Amino acid sequence: DSGVTQTPKHLITATGQRVTLRCSPRSGDLSVYWYQQSLDQGLQFLIQYYNGEERAKGNILERFSAQQFPDLHSELNLSSLELGDSALYFCASSVTNNEQFFGPGTRLTVL
Amino acid sequence: KNEVEQSPQNLTAQEGEFITINCSYSVGISALHWLQQHPGGGIVSLFMLSSGKKKHGRLIATINIQEKHSSLHITASHPRDSAVYICAAPNNNDMRFGAGTRLTVKP
Numbered sequence: 414d415s416g417v418t419q420t421p422k423h424l425i426t427a428t429g430q431r432v433t434l435r436c437s438p439r440s441g442d443l444s445v446y447w448y449q450q451s452l453d454q455g456l457q458f459l460i461q462y463y464n465g466e467e468r469a470k471g472n473i474l475e476r477f478s479a480q481q482f483p484d485l486h487s488e489l490n491l492s493s494l495e496l497g498d499s500a501l502y503f504c505a506s507s508v509t510n511n512e513q514f515f516g517p518g519t520r521l522t523v524l
Numbered sequence: 525k526n527e528v529e530q531s532p533q534n535l536t537a538q539e540g541e542f543i544t545i546n547c548s549y550s551v552g553i554s555a556l557h558w559l560q561q562h563p564g565g566g567i568v569s570l571f572m573l574s575s576g577k578k579k580h581g582r583l584i585a586t587i588n589i590q591e592k593h594s595s596l597h598i599t600a601s602h603p604r605d606s607a608v609y610i611c612a613a614p615n616n617n618d619m620r621f622g623a624g625t626r627l628t629v630k631p
Contacts, residue, residue: 415568446619456610458619469617501565513557515567 416440417506417516425522431492434519438485438506444468445487446513447479451500462487463509491521499523527551528613530622537629543598545625547611556594557612558585561624570596570609601629 416439426432438445447459449472458471462481473479476494481487491498499522505513528549537543547556555574561567571578571585573594578585582601587594598605608624 448619455623456612456621458621461617471618503567505567505569512569512572514569515559517566520565 415514415516417504417514419502419504419516419519421519422517423520423522425524426494427524428494428496430494430523431490432494432521434489434491434502434504434521436487436489436504436506436516438487438504439514442506442508442514443485444507444509445481445485446505446507447473447487447489448503448505449500450503450518451497456503459489494523496523526623527615527620528611528622530609530611530625532625533623534626535628537601537627539602539629539631541601541629543601543605543627543629545596545609545611545627547594547596547622549592549594549611549613549620551613551615551620553613553615555614556587557614557619558594558596559610559612561608561610563607567610598627601627603629603631605629 418437420435443464446461450456459473460479461469465481476492479489501518503518505515507513531546558570582599584597610624611622613620
């Protein structure tokens, strides 16, 4: 158990819908990272937050957004969902830019 | 050409064998990560290294910053080592991942 929690574990929704994925980092970790893992693209970095502020941005679509709240949990919002958004979404947390601890992931299926 | 390349893509070994997985990268990095992804999907960070060698149990990771190459070794491999091993290179504010090496260790 990494200490990072993600909810929900599985999510099935339809094209055009909007979903919110939630991540609670390890106690004391200020950085939260979001990653997408799809079958055809592998793991891709989406975005990083540090202590509530956006720190780095990767291959995140405009339809996706994230935020980190004062209690340091983070949410990833995916809107206008397309079939190609079906993937595993991981969050990870770390102390600054050190070793990252990964959550169990949320499996999103868009039908 | 991918910025982070791993080899081999697939690897099958007999229990007890010494395993080597290689990672080459073309981006400038300060450290390289090795990750392990279990068949169930969970990801575990194995190492983050910026120079030399690190060892944890039967796992050893080495990196040569000048040659932009890293290796992950598993000694006395065991079926429970069966997983996908992924190297990842942070680049500026991004993280680039290799495609992964699927390791199967047979008893």
